[in-house]
Amino acid sequence: MKQLFPFRSAEARDLYHAWYHERADGWPIPTESRLVETAHGQTFVRVSGPPAAPPLVLLPGARASSLMWAPNIVAFAAQQRTYALDLITDFGLSVCRAPLSRPEQLVAWLDELLAALVCDDRPALLSASYGGWLASRYALAYPQRLRALVLIAPAATILPFAPSFFLHMLPTLLPHRRLQQRALHWLFEDTLRSGAAGREQLEVALDDLMLAGRCFHPRHIPKLIGPDVLSAADWGRLDVPTLVLLGEHEKIYDPVRAIRRLHTVAPQVQVNQIAGAGHDLTTLRADAVCEQVLAFLNATGR
Numbered sequence: 001m002k003q004l005f006p007f008r009s010a011e012a013r014d015l016y017h018a019w020y021h022e023r024a025d026g027w028p029i030p031t032e033s034r035l036v037e038t039a040h041g042q043t044f045v046r047v048s049g050p051p052a053a054p055p056l057v058l059l060p061g062a063r064a065s066s067l068m069w070a071p072n073i074v075a076f077a078a079q080q081r082t083y084a085l086d087l088i089t090d091f092g093l094s095v096c097r098a099p100l101s102r103p104e105q106l107v108a109w110l111d112e113l114l115a116a117l118v119c120d121d122r123p124a125l126l127s128a129s130y131g132g133w134l135a136s137r138y139a140l141a142y143p144q145r146l147r148a149l150v151l152i153a154p155a156a157t158i159l160p161f162a163p164s165f166f167l168h169m170l171p172t173l174l175p176h177r178r179l180q181q182r183a184l185h186w187l188f189e190d191t192l193r194s195g196a197a198g199r200e201q202l203e204v205a206l207d208d209l210m211l212a213g214r215c216f217h218p219r220h221i222p223k224l225i226g227p228d229v230l231s232a233a234d235w236g237r238l239d240v241p242t243l244v245l246l247g248e249h250e251k252i253y254d255p256v257r258a259i260r261r262l263h264t265v266a267p268q269v270q271v272n273q274i275a276g277a278g279h280d281l282t283t284l285r286a287d288a289v290c291e292q293v294l295a296f297l298n299a300t301g302r
Helices: 010-024 073-079 103-118 130-141 163-173 177-187 196-215 232-236 255-265 286-300
Strands: 032-038 041-048 055-059 081-085 124-128 148-152 242-247 270-274
Touching: 010 196, 032 103, 041 103, 055 103, 055 130, 073 081, 073 286, 081 103, 103 130, 124 130, 124 286, 130 148, 148 286, 163 177, 177 196, 232 255, 242 255, 242 286, 255 270, 270 286
Parallel strands: 055 081, 055 124, 124 148, 148 242, 242 270
Antiparallel strands: 032 041, 041 081
């Protein structure tokens, strides 16, 4: 089984790789693929943008991969040297060979990876959902190694998950298409209501989730580490220029309460709300997200 890790079979591995590379054909700009060795295994990285531009590292959400940034990458890579990762603990082409069970281990993996990718240069760290929680943990541990931090709809981190989140998402632990569909339709309601293109986009995402679930061996998909809520003290000592973007209709927690808490515990953090979107803001409002992210990075002057 070791040579098949983390897949159910050789056939499952080949099926997933074929699907992944087909999706990767839709990456809208030239890219370089890298497999970076770390103490915990191999990490797949998708590199785009001018080599001399400032480095920008992109962390995806849970059950996603570097490919989630396709709607944003043209704008980002026009000004930044982008490094889009497949998380080592999730779907994608990264392979975790040494178990990770604590946030500190995940932070150490990310630190080792960034050192290999950008050497002594300080990157900006841009992240979504689960990746946002990880990025916040990294920024607390190694603030001197970052020039800026962008958290897009970070999972927990600001507030605990709403009870409705667990009500809608826990059934997705069962590999049933209808349950997965209901959860996606709830979480990405703005996309669902945007018209036929939005509904088709969610069906494609559902197909992708179902395929990954069939291909990866359950024992070899590590349970998510965290995410948890940062304390007021942690938010107060966050010493990296930070932008938080939240969708107007965010479902994982109340965005109004989240903004209010950040204004109280982290007045040094810039917080902006994206209208007309929820947890789907990076796709449904891609232009607005890219505009605000790049304006913030340019304003940091680092």
